[in-house]
Amino acid sequence: xxxxxxxxxxxxxxxxxxxxxxxxxxxxxxxxxxxxxxxxxxxxxxxxxxxxxxxxxxxxxxxxxxxxxxxxxxxxxxxxxxxxxxxxxxxxxxxxxxxxxxxxxxxxxxxxxxxxxxxxxxxxxxxxxxxxxxxxxxxxxxxxxxxxxxxxxxxxxxxxxxxxxxxxxxxxxxxxxxxxxxxxxxxxxxxxxxxxxxxxxxxxxxxxxxxxxxxxxxxxxxxxxxxxxxxxxxxxxxxxxxxxxxxxxxxxxxxxxxxxxxxxxxxxxxxxxxxxxxxxxxxxxxxxxxxxxxxxxxxxxxxxxxxxxxxxxxxxxxxxxxxxxxxxxxxxxxxxxxxxxxxxxxxxxxxxxxxxxxxxxxxxxxxxxxxxxxxxxxxxxxxxxxxxxxxxxxxxxxxxxxxxxxxxxxxxxxxx
Amino acid sequence: xxxxxxxxxxxxxxxxxxxxxxxxxxxxxxxxxxxxxxxxxxxxxxxxxxxxxxxxxxxxxxxxxxxxxxxxxxxxxxxxxxxxxxxxxxxxxxxxxxxxxxxxxxxxxxxxxxxxxxxxxxxxxxxxxxxxxxxxxxxxxxxxxxxxxxxxxxxxxxxxxxxxxxxxxxxxxxxxxxxxxxxxxxxxxxxxxxxxxxxxxxxxxxxxxxxxxxxxxxxxxxxxxxxxxxxxxxxxxxxxxxxxxxxxxxxxxxxxxxxxxxxxxxxxxxxxxxxxxxxxxxxxxxxxxxxxxxxxxxxxxxxxxxxxxxxxxxxxxxxxxxxxxxxxxxxxxxxxxxxxxxxxxxxxxxxxxxxxxxxxxxxxxxxxxxxxxxxxxxxxxxxxxxxxxxxxxxxxxxxxxxxxxxxxxxxxxxxx
Numbered sequence: 001x002x003x004x005x006x007x008x009x010x011x012x013x014x015x016x017x018x019x020x021x022x023x024x025x026x027x028x029x030x031x032x033x034x035x036x037x038x039x040x041x042x043x044x045x046x047x048x049x050x051x052x053x054x055x056x057x058x059x060x061x062x063x064x065x066x067x068x069x070x071x072x073x074x075x076x077x078x079x080x081x082x083x084x085x086x087x088x089x090x091x092x093x094x095x096x097x098x099x100x101x102x103x104x105x106x107x108x109x110x111x112x113x114x115x116x117x118x119x120x121x122x123x124x125x126x127x128x129x130x131x132x133x134x135x136x137x138x139x140x141x142x143x144x145x146x147x148x149x150x151x152x153x154x155x156x157x158x159x160x161x162x163x164x165x166x167x168x169x170x171x172x173x174x175x176x177x178x179x180x181x182x183x184x185x186x187x188x189x190x191x192x193x194x195x196x197x198x199x200x201x202x203x204x205x206x207x208x209x210x211x212x213x214x215x216x217x218x219x220x221x222x223x224x225x226x227x228x229x230x231x232x233x234x235x236x237x238x239x240x241x242x243x244x245x246x247x248x249x250x251x252x253x254x255x256x257x258x259x260x261x262x263x264x265x266x267x268x269x270x271x272x273x274x275x276x277x278x279x280x281x282x283x284x285x286x287x288x289x290x291x292x293x294x295x296x297x298x299x300x301x302x303x304x305x306x307x308x309x310x311x312x313x314x315x316x317x318x319x320x321x322x323x324x325x326x327x328x329x330x331x332x333x334x335x336x337x338x339x340x341x342x343x344x345x346x347x348x349x350x351x352x353x354x355x356x357x358x359x360x361x362x363x364x365x366x367x368x369x370x371x372x373x374x375x376x377x378x379x380x381x382x383x384x385x386x387x388x389x390x391x392x393x394x395x396x397x398x399x400x401x402x403x404x405x406x407x408x409x410x411x412x413x414x415x416x
Numbered sequence: 417x418x419x420x421x422x423x424x425x426x427x428x429x430x431x432x433x434x435x436x437x438x439x440x441x442x443x444x445x446x447x448x449x450x451x452x453x454x455x456x457x458x459x460x461x462x463x464x465x466x467x468x469x470x471x472x473x474x475x476x477x478x479x480x481x482x483x484x485x486x487x488x489x490x491x492x493x494x495x496x497x498x499x500x501x502x503x504x505x506x507x508x509x510x511x512x513x514x515x516x517x518x519x520x521x522x523x524x525x526x527x528x529x530x531x532x533x534x535x536x537x538x539x540x541x542x543x544x545x546x547x548x549x550x551x552x553x554x555x556x557x558x559x560x561x562x563x564x565x566x567x568x569x570x571x572x573x574x575x576x577x578x579x580x581x582x583x584x585x586x587x588x589x590x591x592x593x594x595x596x597x598x599x600x601x602x603x604x605x606x607x608x609x610x611x612x613x614x615x616x617x618x619x620x621x622x623x624x625x626x627x628x629x630x631x632x633x634x635x636x637x638x639x640x641x642x643x644x645x646x647x648x649x650x651x652x653x654x655x656x657x658x659x660x661x662x663x664x665x666x667x668x669x670x671x672x673x674x675x676x677x678x679x680x681x682x683x684x685x686x687x688x689x690x691x692x693x694x695x696x697x698x699x700x701x702x703x704x705x706x707x708x709x710x711x712x713x714x715x716x717x718x719x720x721x722x723x724x725x726x727x728x729x730x731x732x733x734x735x736x737x738x739x740x741x742x743x744x745x746x747x748x749x750x751x752x753x754x755x756x757x758x759x760x761x762x763x764x765x766x767x768x769x770x771x772x773x774x775x776x777x778x779x780x781x782x783x784x785x786x787x788x789x790x791x792x793x794x795x796x797x798x799x800x801x802x803x804x805x806x807x808x809x810x811x812x813x814x815x816x817x818x819x820x821x822x823x824x825x826x827x828x829x830x831x832x
Contacts, residue, residue: 016472050492056432058499065502068510069495072488076466079485083474086481094484099559143515 002167003125004029007039007135007157011174012231013077014044022172022231023084026130030090035125037164039135039157040081042073047150063108067137067147071097074134074153082132092130095120097137097145102156104138104146111138111146113155113218116163125164133160151212158215162222169224171211172231177238178203178210180402181255186393188403192253194239196347199253202379206343207258216240244347251348251355252400257393258341259386261291262314263371264321265306268331278328279305282320288313292341292374292383302331306372308383311337339371340389343381344396356380362399368392418583419541420445423455423551423573427590428647429493430460438588438647439500442546446506451541453580455551455573456497458489463566479524483553483563487513490550490569498548508546511536513553513561518572520554520562527554527562529571529634532579541580549576567628574631578638585640587627588647593654594619594626596818597671602809604819608669610655612763615669618795622759623674632656660763667764667771668816673809674757675802677707678730679787680737681722684747694744695721698736704729708757708790708799718747722788724799727753755787756805759797760812772796778815784808 006026013019030036041047050069054061078094085092101117121131135153140146148155154171161169178200181189195203197220204213210228219226220242229237269275276295283290293307309317318335325333349355356373359380363370368391372383384392397403422442429435446452457463466485470477494510501508517533537547551569556562564571570587577585594616597605611619613636620629626644635642636658645653685691692711699706709723725733734751741749765771772789775796779786784807788799800808813819 016469019473053432053492053496054499057435057496058503060502061499062502065495065498065510068498068512069492072491075488076469076485079481080469080473082481082484083470083477086476086478087474094481096484 001033001035003035003037003164005037005039005157005161005164005166005169006172007153007170008041008081008172008231009153009174010041010044010046012172013040013081016080018231019043019077019080020084023081023088023090025172025231026081026085027088027090030130036130037121037125037160037166038081038130038132039153039160040074040077040132041135041153042070043077043080046073046076064144067108067145070147071134071137071145074136078132078134085130085132090130091128092132093124094132094134095124096134097156098139100133100160102138102159104140104148106140106142106144106146108144108146110149111140113138113148113159114141116159118160118163121160121164149212149214152214154212154215155218158219158222158224158226161224162218166224168227169219170227170229170237171215172229173210174230175210176230176233176235177228178208178240179254181393181397182257185257185390186255186397188394188397190402192238193236194241194243195253196245197240197242198378199345199347200240202343202345202376203254203256206256206345206379206381207260207341208254208256211240250346250401251352252344252346252402254345255393255396255400255402256343256345257389258343259389260311261308261339261341261383262311263306263308263336263339263383264314264317265304265334265336266321266325266330266332267304267334268302269305269325270329271301271303275328276305279321279324280307282324283309283317286316286320288317288320292372292381294372294374308339308341308372338386339383340386341381341383342389342392342396343379344400345379347378349378349380358399359396362395363392366391366395417449417451419451419453419580421453421455421573421577421580421582421585422588423569423586424457424497424588424647425569425590426457426460426462428588429456429497432496434647435459435493435496436500439497439504439506441588441647442497442501443504443506446546452546453537453541453576453582454497454546454548455569455576456490456493456548457551457569458486459493459496462489462492480560483524483561486563487550487553487561490552494548494550501546501548506546507544508548509540510548510550511540512550513572514555516549516576518554518575520556520564522556522558522560522562524560525563526565527556529554529564529575530557532575534576534579537576537580565628565630568630570628570631571634574635574638574640574642577640578634582640584643585635586643586645586653587631588645589626590646591626592646592649592651593644594624594656595670597809597813598673601673601806602671602813604810604813606818608654609652610657610659611669612661613656613658614794615761615763616656618759618761618792619670619672622672622761622795622797623676623757624670624672627656666762666817667768668760668762668818670761671809671812671816671818672759672761673805674759675805676727677724677755677757677799678727679722679724679752679755679799680730680733681720681750681752682737682741682746682748683720683750684718685721685741686745687717687719691744692721695737695740696723698740699725699733702732702736704733704736708788708797710788710790724755724757724788754802755799756802757797757799758805758808758812759795760816761795763794765794765796774815775812778811779808782807782811 104111
């Protein structure tokens, strides 16, 4: 008998039929003798609808009130799921984040977990109950209802798995696992049976939507293995853990594509100390999430600085940058929305030099022009024209041997 | 400066535009220098929609989980209203029933208030804030989320007004006050400027939907005057208080019509002790809300017993009654869905004998056949065929002088 945390995302609980199907899945796990903690998201587009409602009522939207509003979505799912379990003869009980004792700091809309108390969950499990927990939310040290940002139900699941000493943390989503590439873009993409935390972190950072970045960070820091899988098939998904890659594992785990960013270039920036700070401090103050930054070598005493940020922050960023460019005496500012980011991620990259060079060769052979480059120890990302993204991703997928063959030959962890 | 409790029902906050209009109303009151506590219901049909969702997911619907689900509706309105107030420069804060400290017993879906702590509300008022409170809900002595039954947001408002020592409790609804009859049925119905608690109680009991019965009971028991009015006009509504009627006040305050009940008759019931208990105890055990009961005088050692109950309880009641009828040796059971209840309510009735006789005469002149009669000191109710209800209500409205003239000549309380 094991303690299993199961997290079901919005798509998995989007309507009454799916809620009932998920309840079957939970009941099946419980009836096999396991203790089960379930974490649920809001149904389908419920959170988006609440945000739209707030926008139609108010321009100010204080964070405390947004949290009061948005937390209701997950609570509804938790109550409905518990009712569906009751129909199946499963003794279950729903809990809000506050009832669980998920204590956060006082930052509304993106609170950080300070502590998971879990007393009521522990008691309910001891009473033989399935606990169904509203994800994404907690209660602050000031006793206010808080939320932990979009996608934070994954974080709720990881944190609970750690706090309760769970044997497994299953993240149920609308795909069957983590793939070598987005199958909508690279049709020959394959599901990975396992991925290292570091790789998953880089994939999430590079734009993969399968797992929220913060939940992977948490799971890695506390060594909580995650099993990403679909609620509507029984097939094995992808294990995300700290298992080191074996000798025969491929060097590259996946190609990640991202079309959600835009690029701004500041031209003719005087090449003197403090210029970068002058440019990027105001952006940080405005909470713009700057991703890649590239500065060309100075030739005539001036240089060009390019950076990318989420498309949504484009308008605000450009107005800030235009103001700063004038102050520092730069010659111009341009922007480009039609860009895409393509990244290669692989833990084996550390011990295999030349991956970046091979990547650039493949793209050159495809006639794709690289605009920006950024690397980490296990990732190479390039910015290229949006129209070239699909072609680039497919060529890289093939060139790095991801199209066929066993990605991993190590034995799979048994399904708990 | 006064402390005013304002309660806004579901129709008043049914969509973003109405929420904004209500926020204007609240802001207006606050800017006149008053302290304001706002109690809100769920938006429009939100509660009905959540109930439908629960029905499509589950047959069992445990009370605890229904309360977890249904309380989200009021919380959403409270958060949205607070945001709309922020747009208007009003410093406001939303509270759940639990945050307010509305402590109830542990009966889910129809919990009773044990205590209103209100510490956070008191503090927020002292800080100059408008408090926006999710109605209908509390937290039980077992720390579970509870609801207090349909229409209980009125009760939340009355209870808060009492606990906080408010100067007025305004109940905003979709009508402009309490009328002498339902204007959809009796076009010549007039708005009453004041009604005594006892009359309002009888009206609510007789089927008037303007105020929930329990909130009137609470307001009467704690002497909290209620002002029933529309959120969308500035006209005076109806004051419900314990002010005794003046000499010149009319004897009858209103005609109340109700088509939500059905009737069951048990024929040939042996006339011996314990028979009524045998019949009505199982109905009480099944939570059937029996309204009127009439037993004919025994002639041949048997009698007929008729009673009315909410239409929704009809099927269940009939199956119980058929079983009991067989056990006690009754000769048959009939039912009738096509009935209506028409009631005359008036505090002056106490000192004016002959009201019932005059009522029966008016109905006889209209050719309306009375099926059942029940009276209290300030109410006479009759059951009659559903098709005759409108005609009966209009004739009574005219015959008892409700069509024209000033119903009350006493001076109105000033609008706070």
